[in-house]
Amino acid sequence: SMANLKNTEKKTKAQAMGMHTEVLTGRTQQKFFNPDEAENFYYFGTYDVDFNKRTDLDVKDMTAAEANKEIDNLMSQGYGTIVIKNPQGKHSLGVGILNKLNLIFEGSLGYFGMGSCDGPIVRINGRVGWSCAENLMAGKVVIEKNAGSCFGAAIRGGDLICKGSVGARTGIDMKGGTIIIGGDAGAFTGFMMQRGRIIILGDVGINLGDSMYDGTIFIGGKIGSYGSDAVDAELTKNDQDWLKRKLKVAEIGENFDVSKMKKIVAGKKLWNYDNLEPTEKKGAI
Numbered sequence: 001s002m003a004n005l006k007n008t009e010k011k012t013k014a015q016a017m018g019m020h021t022e023v024l025t026g027r028t029q030q031k032f033f034n035p036d037e038a039e040n041f042y043y044f045g046t047y048d049v050d051f052n053k054r055t056d057l058d059v060k061d062m063t064a065a066e067a068n069k070e071i072d073n074l075m076s077q078g079y080g081t082i083v084i085k086n087p088q089g090k091h092s093l094g095v096g097i098l099n100k101l102n103l104i105f106e107g108s109l110g111y112f113g114m115g116s117c118d119g120p121i122v123r124i125n126g127r128v129g130w131s132c133a134e135n136l137m138a139g140k141v142v143i144e145k146n147a148g149s150c151f152g153a154a155i156r157g158g159d160l161i162c163k164g165s166v167g168a169r170t171g172i173d174m175k176g177g178t179i180i181i182g183g184d185a186g187a188f189t190g191f192m193m194q195r196g197r198i199i200i201l202g203d204v205g206i207n208l209g210d211s212m213y214d215g216t217i218f219i220g221g222k223i224g225s226y227g228s229d230a231v232d233a234e235l236t237k238n239d240q241d242w243l244k245r246k247l248k249v250a251e252i253g254e255n256f257d258v259s260k261m262k263k264i265v266a267g268k269k270l271w272n273y274d275n276l277e278p279t280e281k282k283g284a285i
Helices: 002-008 035-040 064-076 237-249 278-284
Strands: 050-058 079-085 102-106 118-124 138-143 159-162 175-181 195-200 216-219 230-233 262-266
Touching (some): 175 237, 195 237
Parallel strands (some): 079 102
């Protein structure tokens, strides 16, 4: 039981890193999945693609909808590596890809690029506008230059990497996965963050981690100010090992001294709604 764990201080590595401190006692556990049925967990309408089967797609004269449809069409033909030429800052490119895919953009994307994806590995050689990779479920997205605001809004999994700097509200409402920034980040980074981790090698703006519910933020540079309920935590040996591994995989900051990073978590003072009067509670929730 949790009580025994606390008494003996025998915490697993995952618990020591704050990954599942949630108390699960007293909840009903319902089995939804049979592990033997794992092969049926693919989305309807996904394709078996071959990464070695490669093609180019020039989207210069296409709308985003036409381009996205053509990406889907190429996957249906088994193409596992697609190079997009002339994206030219179009909005909503590459959204809704629920498939394994190796996708390379030779240029920059507009707003909402790569939103609601589950599985692809994406490299963007230019920069991106607002809300890149919003709702990412799994996979990896690497931006070689800079990104706009709301980078990685509400992501649930995967790795989202920007080698340059990003705007405000990075990782807003984040629910899992990892966001890694090579440069600086703007105000309200980690706003209302619930799970997952954000790593920023440079400086970060004001109100860092404002109203964060859970999750962890690591900052390499200066912090503009702390948001409501964001507090410093001890950077452990486990954290440092994990940071080194993560940065290596991200091809970013390989010579960065992670031991000097600041670790920020939720103070959890905002967790407790029970002390509020019923009328107050209505407003708070």
